[in-house]
Amino acid sequence: MSDAPSSQAPQTPVTEAARRAKKAAAALAPLPRTARDTALHAIADALTARTAEITEANAEDVAKARAEGTPEAIVDRLTLTPERIEAIASDVRDVVALPDPVGEVLRGSTLPNGLELRQVRVPLGVVGIIYEARPNVTVDAAALCLKSGNAVLLRGSSSAYASNTALVAVLRDAVEAAGLPADAVQLVPGESRESVKELMRARGLVDVLIPRGGASLIKTVVEESTVPVIETGTGNCHVYVDEQADIDTALSILVNSKAQRPSVCNAAETVLVHAGIAEAFLPRAVEALREAGVTVHGDAAWQAAGPDVVPATDEDWGTEYLSFDIAAAVVPSLDDAVAHIREWTSGHTEAIVTRDTSAARRFTSLVDSTAVMVNASTRFTDGGQFGFGAEIGISTQKLHARGPMGLPELTSTKYVVTGDGHIRE
Amino acid sequence: MSDAPSSQAPQTPVTEAARRAKKAAAALAPLPRTARDTALHAIADALTARTAEITEANAEDVAKARAEGTPEAIVDRLTLTPERIEAIASDVRDVVALPDPVGEVLRGSTLPNGLELRQVRVPLGVVGIIYEARPNVTVDAAALCLKSGNAVLLRGSSSAYASNTALVAVLRDAVEAAGLPADAVQLVPGESRESVKELMRARGLVDVLIPRGGASLIKTVVEESTVPVIETGTGNCHVYVDEQADIDTALSILVNSKAQRPSVCNAAETVLVHAGIAEAFLPRAVEALREAGVTVHGDAAWQAAGPDVVPATDEDWGTEYLSFDIAAAVVPSLDDAVAHIREWTSGHTEAIVTRDTSAARRFTSLVDSTAVMVNASTRFTDGGQFGFGAEIGISTQKLHARGPMGLPELTSTKYVVTGDGHIRE
Structure with a gap:
């Protein structure tokens, strides 16, 4: 007792x-x-x-x-x-x-x-x-x-x-x-x-x-x-770029989520991109991430999009780099993005970038993490940012307290x- | 994780x-x-x-x-x-x-x-x-x-x-x-x-x-x-009869808390009585509990109040009888009742019987249990009674959920x- x-x-x-x-x-x-x-x-x-x-x-x-x-x-x-x-x-x-x-x-x-x-x-x-x-x-x-x-x-x-x-x-x-x-x-x-x-x-x-x-x-x-x-703080956070994403918005959120301060738990560690937008998005993302000093560990599609993309292994999907590295994959659908996240996430923060209200609703409903961002950087999960004044940590568990x-x-x-x-x- | x-x-x-x-x-x-x-x-x-x-x-x-x-x-x-x-x-x-x-x-x-x-x-x-x-x-x-x-x-x-x-x-x-x-x-x-x-x-x-x-x-x-x-359910519950208690109310709450259904977690297992009311209360309590079929395991003061009171040991203070038995002691003050409760309780439910608003306020403030009753039976700690419709158990821990x-x-x-x-x- x-x-x-x-x-x-x-x-x-x-x-x-x-x-x-x-x-x-x-x-x-x-x-x-x-x-x-x-x-x-x-x-x-x-x-x-x-x-x-x-x-x-x-x-x-x-x-x-x-x-x-x-x-x-x-x-x-x-x-x-x-x-x-x-x-x-x-x-x-x-x-x-x-x-x-x-x-x-x-x-x-x-x-x-x-x-x-x-x-x-x-x-x-x-x-x-x-x-x-x-x-x-x-x-x-x-x-x-x-x-x-x-x-x-x-x-x-x-x-x-x-x-x-x-x-x-x-x-x-x-x-x-x-x-x-x-x-x-x-x-x-x-x-x-x-x-x-x-x-x-x-x-x-x-x-x-x-x-x-x-x-x-x-x-x-x-x-x-x-x-x-x-439990506090472990953050294997994801950014999902939906088929209906605005590409400039997606690039801005991706780079901010990864590179604004890579050493903290709400930094992104994986980017998932819908196949329907990959052709347009990947080359620009590879360039933007390179400019921000980020090494991309990508699947075959990402590797084809830039010569400096290194091959990703299963270990990359589970890694909280806390550095200028990001894992990157193309997924056939939103539901596949959710399945990937459910398998690998530490349950901290995931973001979707989309202009499609149905996609936003489905993502926020299906993703089971402490915080789900719609068209916003993962970096916002924070007691100060949420207006709580101060935080003693960010809980990634479900009992008693979840989040900042x-x-x-x-x-x-x-x-x-x-x-x-x-x-x- | x-x-x-x-x-x-x-x-x-x-x-x-x-x-x-x-x-x-x-x-x-x-x-x-x-x-x-x-x-x-x-x-x-x-x-x-x-x-x-x-x-x-x-x-x-x-x-x-x-x-x-x-x-x-x-x-x-x-x-x-x-x-x-x-x-x-x-x-x-x-x-x-x-x-x-x-x-x-x-x-x-x-x-x-x-x-x-x-x-x-x-x-x-x-x-x-x-x-x-x-x-x-x-x-x-x-x-x-x-x-x-x-x-x-x-x-x-x-x-x-x-x-x-x-x-x-x-x-x-x-x-x-x-x-x-x-x-x-x-x-x-x-x-x-x-x-x-x-x-x-x-x-x-x-x-x-x-x-x-x-x-x-x-x-x-x-x-x-x-x-x-x-954690659910362990209930070593106490009834404290204050110096300013109405004696008939106290008898009614004590007998109800103990004997209405002794096998459940919100039944009382110990009664503590303020020394200032002991002389008037103890003989009537011994009689009322005897009539309800309850064996009293009492300290020296309780033993003096009736021939069928059996001597209490430290083990009694820590026991959840779940039967027609109750531990019983006289305490010099409300604060001593609180100290006794803090030492022995499982943190389920404690009741005070008093007409004194200051005593009620001090008791509810100092007692650190799931539920604190003022002039009411311990038996009320229950999801159905609280109007929650149904309960999956009564939590006696502090994290996530406390009470029904x-x-x-x-x-x-x-x-x-x-x-x-x-x-x-």
Whole structure:
């Protein structure tokens, strides 16, 4: 049971931290918005006030990364400057301004017997986040969890351990100064893989685990965790160019979906083109993709359309390149495009380009992914773009939350039923 | 990943069935309500028309159960009569009449750049149900899954195997005659425990598993399944009698919560009484519970209130009796009642009896369970009572669904985003 007496879990530094988080979550849950907002403002102010201490700790991580020969692009993502810390503080202030999800009444009615029924949003309790590299996630995740009334257990990468330790110290002091329990924000103790395993086995203490990072991290957590998991982020996204597509629109959406920022989960990895438009579209697409620096891994039809198209294998259809590469095929029909997508997609985002309303309707109805775009780039699947203000990740699973996860996705509900001595006949 | 290419799963009769279910789910998802409703009407009619065949198969299960010395109460729950089959058919017709969850737009907006965003309810896909004894669950679960556009894999108990086989044959014929894929309804092949294990490992083919039955079944599924699970039903429910309770109301709610139907998950298992009202309340409660045939397992104060109160141990606080037994304690304050509940509850339903609005507010705010009753019996936590029309179980977990699960809880969502050549800058 998720609520098995917590005393049954083994005693380790990680389960001890989880127990303290559970206690903090119980104290947080009944607090009104003002108390949580005050703590968030205190966090933003403390980040600014204690910048020196944070950059000093960060310098340790950066020096270590350089000594280990870490690529400069990754070192850059690890680096905290006073400007970046100010931007992180500003993001926290943006979270303060978001609507409070806690206490929202989702539905309610007066039952025939007079009982008053209300379904009310409540915090999940203890949220565990497992993430890689970038220390700004430490603050973002903590802010979203606090805003939604949850305690958070943060497990960042060991390469950012000094930075995360400094940041969490600042957060905890600020939370405590605002009168909330410091244990609402904790770094999972230990840098070993064992501490991740213990976190994944802390069922009954941790209410949900959200892994943010590469496919192998997410796969491990999904397979080994007994704590419920929300999968995020793997994106093998498709652009389908329909027979009735406007070619200029299709080229623009294809290049934007692939090349505007290839390293992110909502970038396109495969383009499928209806046979009826292939002759007109393929040569121009090959040229446009070449100009954008993209290598096309194509089927026979695509190979015939340009000398620099490399042959695609089945492996290409299943690959999330996250680079300037794209798999490309011609399909006989919209339904074949859908069948290809259903077989290979990670369920993140698929786009159709068409002027045909029936084709758009059929595609959006048949494709079973988190987001389906009609005449728009796959790159729009994003909490900020969707107007959710902030996101803790993009769920690619069907249970609980699907798509960009904002504050409401960090909550559960409970029923409050009020009577006047009502008994059941 | 939940959507890993399904070809990676091992080939067994169970995974083959799951693969067929996934294909059927893809065919079901885009169908309009009328198609699904037609199939449900066909099911109801077929159950009536083929009653003889069902009762004949059921007679086999009943004879086998009797030969094995199964208690008569359980044999009764297994037995299908023409009247009971007619009642099951009538329940299916009630499901037809429920609002269609599929296609509901949960939220939508036009983004600043003109993109039109809609979050739409869609079926989950393939729902697996693992359940015990009663063959009526076979039809109820299939009807709710079909109504919400899902394919269903049914894994009933081996004691009802002949009945379930006959029922599923009737359901499949009716579904097919209505023009839907027969594989939308399947019995999991095999009676062995191995087939349950294979079902629990069919991640990527099955979208959710819902175990319905005893605590040990649910515990096994939760711990061993790689398919996401929704926990249902364990109910260690509490009634708290506040210092400001009306004593007659409290007695009525206590006896109703415990004794109206002790074998179900929303029956009370523990009563906690504020010390300030104990002297007046305990003697009358002991008498009322004795009259209702209930054995009280009490702390020292309760033992002093009646000679037939047996001493409670820690084990009593954690026990879901499902019988005419109740654990009973006196607590110094409302907060101590809450602490006791937080420590021992399974998170199902807790009730407070009080005339004090502040006490009611504090209790509903601090108790973190699926349902919190104010001056009402715990027995009201039920899909039918809540006006949801039907339920597939009562979730006691926090993710995805909490409380009685009706049709909306058998769905996921997807985002449909419509543009006019929109690309990201």
